Amino acid sequence: MYNYTEYDRDFLKSRVAEFRDQTERRLSGELDEEEYKQLRLRNGLYLQRQAYMLRVAIPYGMLSSVQMKKLAHIARVYDKGYGHITTRQNIQYNWPELEQVPDILAELADVDMHAIQTSGNCIRNTTTDPLAGAIGDEVDDPRPWCELIRQWSTLHPEFNWLPRKFKIAVTGALSDRAAIQVHDIGLRLVRNEAGASGFEVLVGGGLGRTPYIGQVIHEFLPTQHLLTYLAAILRVYNLEGRRDNLYKARIKILVNALGIDTFREKVDQQWARSRDTDDTFTAEQFSALKAQFPTAPLLGTLQTTVELDNGSHKGPDQMFSNPLFNQWYQTNTRPHRDSGRRIVYLSLKAPGVPAGDITADQMDKVAELAERFSESEIRSTHEQNLVLAHVPVDDLFKLWSELKAVRLATPNLGKLTDMIVCPGLDYCSLANAGTLEIHDQIYQRFDDLDYLHELGDVSIKISGCMNACGHHHVGDIGILGVDKGGVEWYQLTIGGHAGNKAALGQRLGKAIAKSDVADAIGHLLEAYIAVREPEESFHDTVMRLGTTPFKEKVYATAA
Amino acid sequence: MPLLRNGHLVTDNPWIRLEDDVPTTSPAANAATVDAPLLVSMTRFLELQAHTNSGVSGVFLSPEDDVQLLSEHLHRIQVIVINFPKYTDGRGYSQARMLREQFHFAGELRASGDVRPDQLLFMARAGIDAFEFAETPDEKQIKQILARFQVNYQPSYALPVAG
Numbered sequence: 001m002y003n004y005t006e007y008d009r010d011f012l013k014s015r016v017a018e019f020r021d022q023t024e025r026r027l028s029g030e031l032d033e034e035e036y037k038q039l040r041l042r043n044g045l046y047l048q049r050q051a052y053m054l055r056v057a058i059p060y061g062m063l064s065s066v067q068m069k070k071l072a073h074i075a076r077v078y079d080k081g082y083g084h085i086t087t088r089q090n091i092q093y094n095w096p097e098l099e100q101v102p103d104i105l106a107e108l109a110d111v112d113m114h115a116i117q118t119s120g121n122c123i124r125n126t127t128t129d130p131l132a133g134a135i136g137d138e139v140d141d142p143r144p145w146c147e148l149i150r151q152w153s154t155l156h157p158e159f160n161w162l163p164r165k166f167k168i169a170v171t172g173a174l175s176d177r178a179a180i181q182v183h184d185i186g187l188r189l190v191r192n193e194a195g196a197s198g199f200e201v202l203v204g205g206g207l208g209r210t211p212y213i214g215q216v217i218h219e220f221l222p223t224q225h226l227l228t229y230l231a232a233i234l235r236v237y238n239l240e241g242r243r244d245n246l247y248k249a250r251i252k253i254l255v256n257a258l259g260i261d262t263f264r265e266k267v268d269q270q271w272a273r274s275r276d277t278d279d280t281f282t283a284e285q286f287s288a289l290k291a292q293f294p295t296a297p298l299l300g301t302l303q304t305t306v307e308l309d310n311g312s313h314k315g316p317d318q319m320f321s322n323p324l325f326n327q328w329y330q331t332n333t334r335p336h337r338d339s340g341r342r343i344v345y346l347s348l349k350a351p352g353v354p355a356g357d358i359t360a361d362q363m364d365k366v367a368e369l370a371e372r373f374s375e376s377e378i379r380s381t382h383e384q385n386l387v388l389a390h391v392p393v394d395d396l397f398k399l400w401s402e403l404k405a406v407r408l409a410t411p412n413l414g415k416l417t418d419m420i421v422c423p424g425l426d427y428c429s430l431a432n433a434g435t436l437e438i439h440d441q442i443y444q445r446f447d448d449l450d451y452l453h454e455l456g457d458v459s460i461k462i463s464g465c466m467n468a469c470g471h472h473h474v475g476d477i478g479i480l481g482v483d484k485g486g487v488e489w490y491q492l493t494i495g496g497h498a499g500n501k502a503a504l505g506q507r508l509g510k511a512i513a514k515s516d517v518a519d520a521i522g523h524l525l526e527a528y529i530a531v532r533e534p535e536e537s538f539h540d541t542v543m544r545l546g547t548t549p550f551k552e553k554v555y556a557t558a559a
Numbered sequence: 560m561p562l563l564r565n566g567h568l569v570t571d572n573p574w575i576r577l578e579d580d581v582p583t584t585s586p587a588a589n590a591a592t593v594d595a596p597l598l599v600s601m602t603r604f605l606e607l608q609a610h611t612n613s614g615v616s617g618v619f620l621s622p623e624d625d626v627q628l629l630s631e632h633l634h635r636i637q638v639i640v641i642n643f644p645k646y647t648d649g650r651g652y653s654q655a656r657m658l659r660e661q662f663h664f665a666g667e668l669r670a671s672g673d674v675r676p677d678q679l680l681f682m683a684r685a686g687i688d689a690f691e692f693a694e695t696p697d698e699k700q701i702k703q704i705l706a707r708f709q710v711n712y713q714p715s716y717a718l719p720v721a722g
C-alpha cells in the first residue's frame with residue numbers, strides 16, 4: 001500500500017497544527033460555532049445527538065496493521081472502546097471530547113492517517129473495490145489512481161467550497177464492488193481495442209432524496225487526462241451547481257437539469273482550455289505511485305500442507321471435513337487470483353452487534369492476524385465489513401479458528417443478516433426513525449443460518465431518513481425510516497441493486513409500523529421463495545415479476 | 560476597508576466602485592482620476608469596451624459572471640475584484656483560477672465580501688493576491704495562517720520530489 005513520504009508527513013503535521021489552532025480559537029470564543037462548524041467539518045468532526053463524532057479517513061479502504069492498532073488505541077483511550085466502519089470505507093468514533101480531538105489527530109498523523117475531508121462540502125474520501133489487487137476479474141489496479149485522486153483532492157485550492165459534498169468511486173474490475181453508478185463521479189478502468197487503458201467516466205449518480213443512477217459522460221478517457229478531466233467536471237459544478245437549496249445542490253441535480261449532453265458540452269469547453277495546463281501529472285509520477293502497490297508474492301498452486309502439519313495447520317481434506325469451517329469458507333471467502341491464496345471477509349455483522357461496529361480488542365486481533373496471514377494489510381468494505389485479501393490457503397483453518405474466537409467469522413457474507421445500517425435515531429440528529437432496533441428485530445427473526453443459506457444472497461439496507469446513508473435505494477430490500485406525527489414508521493422498497501446492474505428499488509406500498517417490520521420481511525421472503533426460478537436472485541425476480549406478488553403477500557397479511 | 564496586499568495591510572486603496580445604477584456621467588464617476596480609478600461591473604465594463612477610450616481599468620465580478628467574456632480585454636484591466644457573498648460560496652475560487660491559469664491575467668485579483676482569515680490560504684493558492692476585509696484583521700494571525708503549509712499537493716501532486 002501507499003507509504004507516506006516526508007512530504008506527506010510535513011503536510012499532515014501542518015494540518016494538525018492548523019486544526020489545533022482553530023479548535024483553540026473556538027474554545028477561547030474567538031471563533032463562533034457557525035464558522036468553526038465549517039472548519040471542523042472539513043476535518044471530519046460532526047456534532048451529533050449526544051456528542052461529537054469523528055470520522056477518520058481510510059483512503060480507499062486500505063489500512064496497514066500498524067494503523068489498525070492505532071485505531072484500536074484511539075477507541076480505547078478516547079472513545080468507549082469501539083469504532084464503526086461506514087459505507088464509505090471510513091471509521092467513525094462516536095464519543096470523542098472536543099478538547100481531545102487535536103490530540104487524536106496528532107496520534108493518527110503518527111501512523112500517516114487523518115480525518116481530512118471526511119465531511120463538509122468538498123471532495124470526500126475516494127472509495128474503491130475492497131478486493132483490488134487480489135481478485136481475478138481486474139482490468140487494472142484502481143488503487144494507484146485512488147491515491148493520485150487523494151493527493152490531488154486534498155485541500156485543493158479551488159474545490160474545497162463546493163455547493164455540496166462530492167464523492168468519487170473507482171473500480172478496476174469487471175464486477176463493480178464500489179457502487180460507482182451511485183456516486184457523483186464513478187470511474188471504471190477499461191482498455192480500448194488497442195490495449196491502452198482509460199476510464200469510463202460516469203457522472204451524476206447518487207442516492208439521498210432524489211436518487212439517480214450515474215450517466216456516462218466519457219466512454220474512454222485516456223488515463224493521463226484523469227485529473228484535468230475531473231477538474232473540468234468539478235469546475236462546471238462549482239460554478240453552476242445550485243447553492244440556494246441544500247436538497248438541490250448535488251451534481252446529480254445539475255446534470256439532470258441540464259441533461260447529460262449539455263453538461264458534457266460544458267465540461268468539454270472547460271476541458272479544452274485546461275487539459276494541458278492545470279492539474280496535470282507525468283507518467284513518472286504515476287509509475288512511482290504504482291510501484292507502491294506491489295502484488296502479494298505468488299504462492300502458486302495449492303500447496304501440499306500435510307507434511308508441514310504440526311497441529312496448527314490442516315490439510316485441505318481435514319479442513320473441509322469440518323462443516324462449520326466449510327460453511328464459512330463457502331460464504332466468507334473468495335478466490336484470489338493466486339490459487340495459493342484466498343480472499344477472506346471478516347463479517348462485522350455478528351448477532352447482537354450494531355452493523356459495522358468493531359471493538360478495540362477485535363481491531364488489535366485483526367491487526368495481528370493481518371501480520372501473520374495477509375501481508376500486514378486490511379481493507380474495509382462498502383458493506384461495512386473487513387477483508388484480509390491475501391491469505392495463504394494453508395492458513396485458512398488457523399485463521400478461521402482465531403476469527404471465530406473474536407466473533408469475526410459469522411458465515412453470513414452477502415446473506416440477509418449482512419445488513420447495511422446507518423446510525424439512525426440513536427446517534428444521528430437528522431434521523432426520522434431508529435435503525436439499530438430494526439436491525440436487531442430482523443437479525444433475531446432470521447438467525448437460522450440454514451434458512452439464510454437456502455435463501456441465497458439477499459441484501460437489506462436500512463436508512464433512518466431520506467438522506468439514505470444506509471443506501472436503502474439499492475438494497476434487494478430497502479428500509480427507510482419515516483416520521484409520521486412523531487411515530488417511527490418504515491417504508492419498504494424492493495429490487496434495488498448496487499453492482500453492475502445498478503437499479504433503484506421500487507416502493508412496495510404504505511409504510512409499516514415499527515413492530516411489524518420483521519414480519520413484513522418474512523412475507524417478502526416467503527413470496528420470493530414461492531415465485532423464484534431455480535438460482536434466480538431476488539433482484540432478478542423483482543425485475544421479472546414486478547412488485548405485485550410481494551405486495552400482495554405483505555399487505556394481505558398485514559391488513 | 561483594510562486591504563491585505565503582498566502579505567501586508569495597506570491603506571492605499573483609491574479605487575472608486577461605481578454600482579450599475581449610478582450613471583457614468585454622475586459626479587461620483589466624474590470624480591474618478593488616474594489616481595482614483597473606477598471599478599465597474601463586468602456587464603458595464605463590456606458595454607464600455609464598445610467605446611474605445613473608456614479608460615476604465617477595474618472590474619468587480621459577481622459570482623455568476625462568466626470570466627471567459629473578459630478574456631479579450633484583460634490587458635486593459637489592472638484590478639479584478641472577486642466577490643465572496645458568503646465564505647462558503649466557492650465560485651470565486653474557480654473564477655480566480657480560470658483568470659490566472661487559462662487567461663493569464665497578470666493584474667491584481669482582489670477578494671472582497673465575506674473574507675475570513677482561515678480562507679486566505681485557499682484564496683492565495685487559487686491566484687488571489689489582495690484581500691479586502693470588513694474589519695482590520697490580526698496581522699500576526701494572518702501571517703501565521705499564510706505561512707502554515709510549507710508543502711501542498713497541488714499543482715505538483717504525488718511526488719516525493721514535488722515542492
Ligand code: SF4
Binds near residue numbers: 422463
Ligand atoms: S440516513 Fe439519515 S438518519 Fe441515517 S445517518 Fe444518514 S442522515 Fe442520519
